Amino acid sequence: MASEKARLDLVSFVRFMGMIAFVSLSALVYLVIMKGASAGVFLIGILFSYAALLGGIFLRRPDAEVLGWLILGTTMITAEAESALVSYWLTMSTAIVVVVFADFEHSVALLSPRSKREAVDDLQQSERRRLLRRRASVLVSAGGGSLVLSLIGVNLSPPLLLSGASTAIVGVLAVVAMVLVAFVVLEVGQGSRDRFRGRSDTPQSAAGALRSLRK
Amino acid sequence: MLARKLSLVAAFALWILLLAILLGSPPVALAAVPVALYLAFVTLGSRPHLDVTATRLLPSGQVYEGERVTVTLRVKNEGPRTDLEVVDGVPPEISISGGSNHVFAVLEEGECRDFGYSFSPESFGSYSFGPIRIRSSDLASARYEETVTESYESLRVYPEIKYLNRIDLRQTRPRNWPGETSVRRPGQGLEFYGIGEYRAGDPLRRVNWRASARAGHLMLNQFMNEAGGETVLVLDLRSTSRIGTPPNTCADYSVRAAAALSHRLLRDRNRVGLLAVGQRIIKVPPGFGRRQFERILVGLISTKVGVDAWNLELVPYYLSLFYSRMVQLVLISPLVDSSPMFMVSELARRGYEVLVISPSPLEIDIPEKGDPRAIRIARELAALERDAKISSLRKHAKVIDWNPRLPLVDAFEGLRESWRVRRPG
Numbered sequence: 001m002a003s004e005k006a007r008l009d010l011v012s013f014v015r016f017m018g019m020i021a022f023v024s025l026s027a028l029v030y031l032v033i034m035k036g037a038s039a040g041v042f043l044i045g046i047l048f049s050y051a052a053l054l055g056g057i058f059l060r061r062p063d064a065e066v067l068g069w070l071i072l073g074t075t076m077i078t079a080e081a082e083s084a085l086v087s088y089w090l091t092m093s094t095a096i097v098v099v100v101f102a103d104f105e106h107s108v109a110l111l112s113p114r115s116k117r118e119a120v121d122d123l124q125q126s127e128r129r130r131l132l133r134r135r136a137s138v139l140v141s142a143g144g145g146s147l148v149l150s151l152i153g154v155n156l157s158p159p160l161l162l163s164g165a166s167t168a169i170v171g172v173l174a175v176v177a178m179v180l181v182a183f184v185v186l187e188v189g190q191g192s193r194d195r196f197r198g199r200s201d202t203p204q205s206a207a208g209a210l211r212s213l214r215k
Numbered sequence: 216m217l218a219r220k221l222s223l224v225a226a227f228a229l230w231i232l233l234l235a236i237l238l239g240s241p242p243v244a245l246a247a248v249p250v251a252l253y254l255a256f257v258t259l260g261s262r263p264h265l266d267v268t269a270t271r272l273l274p275s276g277q278v279y280e281g282e283r284v285t286v287t288l289r290v291k292n293e294g295p296r297t298d299l300e301v302v303d304g305v306p307p308e309i310s311i312s313g314g315s316n317h318v319f320a321v322l323e324e325g326e327c328r329d330f331g332y333s334f335s336p337e338s339f340g341s342y343s344f345g346p347i348r349i350r351s352s353d354l355a356s357a358r359y360e361e362t363v364t365e366s367y368e369s370l371r372v373y374p375e376i377k378y379l380n381r382i383d384l385r386q387t388r389p390r391n392w393p394g395e396t397s398v399r400r401p402g403q404g405l406e407f408y409g410i411g412e413y414r415a416g417d418p419l420r421r422v423n424w425r426a427s428a429r430a431g432h433l434m435l436n437q438f439m440n441e442a443g444g445e446t447v448l449v450l451d452l453r454s455t456s457r458i459g460t461p462p463n464t465c466a467d468y469s470v471r472a473a474a475a476l477s478h479r480l481l482r483d484r485n486r487v488g489l490l491a492v493g494q495r496i497i498k499v500p501p502g503f504g505r506r507q508f509e510r511i512l513v514g515l516i517s518t519k520v521g522v523d524a525w526n527l528e529l530v531p532y533y534l535s536l537f538y539s540r541m542v543q544l545v546l547i548s549p550l551v552d553s554s555p556m557f558m559v560s561e562l563a564r565r566g567y568e569v570l571v572i573s574p575s576p577l578e579i580d581i582p583e584k585g586d587p588r589a590i591r592i593a594r595e596l597a598a599l600e601r602d603a604k605i606s607s608l609r610k611h612a613k614v615i616d617w618n619p620r621l622p623l624v625d626a627f628e629g630l631r632e633s634w635r636v637r638r639p640g
Contacts, residue, residue, distance in 0.1 A: 070227045074230060074231070088242040094246065096253060099250055149252055
């Protein structure tokens with residue numbers, strides 16, 4: 001009975017875990033900035049991120065929750081840049097983790113009840129759980145794929161990692177190159193998916209086959 | 216359509232770049248790379264399709280307050296397989312107890328599925344549903360298509376009727392149609408009236424043989440006639456009736472009493488009409504039967520307590536224009552101000568017979584907080600004022616002081632004696 005109840009409240013549970021993750025990340029940022037000279041500025045960033053996240057939760061605005069995560073991410077990346085630990089893989093991982101968490105929070109918020117008056121029955125709970133799993137897998141694979149591709153791409157382009165390179169040029173060039181790669185990959189992928197769909201949609205019944213012949 | 220969160224993520228990537236330039240840090244600039252890739256992945260993925268129709272099916276029969284109502288949403292996907300989110304607009308007064316008006320589903324091409332939600336309306340009235348919003352989005356919620364089906368429907372919820380098995384609401388001025396009120400003239404009723412002479416065509420089983428032997432010719436048992444009457448229910452739903460907490464305000468009790476009375480009166484083959492004075496004036500001309508009952512119920516749920524459309528003092532002039540003095544008037548009012556007093560005295564002066572049913576506001580609005588002594592004194596004063604009003608009204612009309620926490624039929628018990636006293640003959 002207890003496990004059934006826990007399963008029914010999966011969406012709420014995931015939402016709660018998202019909050020835990022947010023608090024943990026913000027605590028981590030706080031630990032990093034404590035040693036820096038401009039701790040006050042970063043603290044303001046953390047407070048803003050909390051304000052946006054809590055405002056989004058209470059006003060049921062998923063976009064505000066995303067904003068909260070992104071503000072926290074910006075603060076974290078800036079804190080990393082100020083620390084001695086800064087490296088390209090750390091900043092990349094931080095950025096993608098924050099974006100995936102933000103997007104996941106957005107999806108969970110969309111699947112949550114819109115108001116307190118809204119009741120959700122068992123059937124809808126299971127439907128929402130299924131959708132949540134599918135969305136989570138899509139977001140994680142998109143995030144993981146982006147990170148792996150980025151790391152590979154950056155490692156294959158040594159000029160981007162030269163210490164004397166101009167920051168603006170490095171950033172813009174890297175982003176443009178990666179988006180072009182993604183576009184080509186996705187277009188090729190879309191084409192192959194369409195071809196596959198075309199085959200799988202071929203009617204199997206005799207009547208369907210006849211209809212397809214007439215076309 | 217692209218989701219707004221994508222703009223935020225894009226702004227995040229640009230902000231990282233700007234930050235990298237400000238800090239002069241290439242590793243920070245490279246942090247924008249996976250974000251941009253992620254954006255490209257989720258944006259250039261599959262696109263949602265929306266070729267969906269949705270209809271709402273409300274219960275077809277009559278719905279009474281407190282009953283469980285189930286609304287069905289029928290969603291049909293005419294296009295390819297899609298992830299759907301369907302939200303049906305429900306009135307704020309209802310709270311859904313089963314199912315959901317906000318459903319998620321994956322529909323295959325040509326698939327039609329029913330979703331339902333149920334609720335129990337706490338109060339009578341007209342509830343508006345709609346529109347139905349349908350949204351189809353991709354799995355990353357980056358792109359979506361949305362449509363709004365302008366499907367608006369109203370559900371009429373009728374007041375709960377406590378059926379009155381027996382009340383002494385007699386027609387003192389019966390009319391010439393069959394009814395349930397015994398009239399002291401020979402007719403087809405069941406109550407004994409007297410003995411009369413036999414006339415050709417009279418049924419032989421009514422012959423009183425003992426009387427016939429005494430008289431030397433055939434005598435007949437005669438029975439009282441049973442006739443119906445005409446009643447107009449006058450409902451006081453002015454802003455003064457807004458005492459208590461919905462769904463148990465004075466106005467709510469008045470409406471329920473009117474529904475129960477009209478049901479009983481119509482069942483006894485009387486003509487019943489309605490005049491409700493509230494935010495709007497609802498007039499239902501007198502009539503017979505089941506359809507008339509439905510007309511009265513519709514009139515009752517259409518009335519709202521709000522800014523008064525009429526002063527109750529105008530009602531006697533209106534009634535005397537349209538109704539003869541043969542009509543019995545039943546005023547249902549909490550008697551909060553002096554308007555009903557004037558109305559009743561004016562109607563009595565014009566020769567109408569009036570019965571006043573007054574749901575007591577003192578039994579509805581019982582304060583729970585505050586100084587108990589002050590509350591007790593205030594209640595005693597209010598009770599005195601009410602008693603004075605009722606005593607004054609009793610000079611012109613019969614008054615039933617009704618505690619709405621108790622059944623209405625109990626309140627009529629006190630009236631039975633007065634009917635016996637005034638019964639003609």
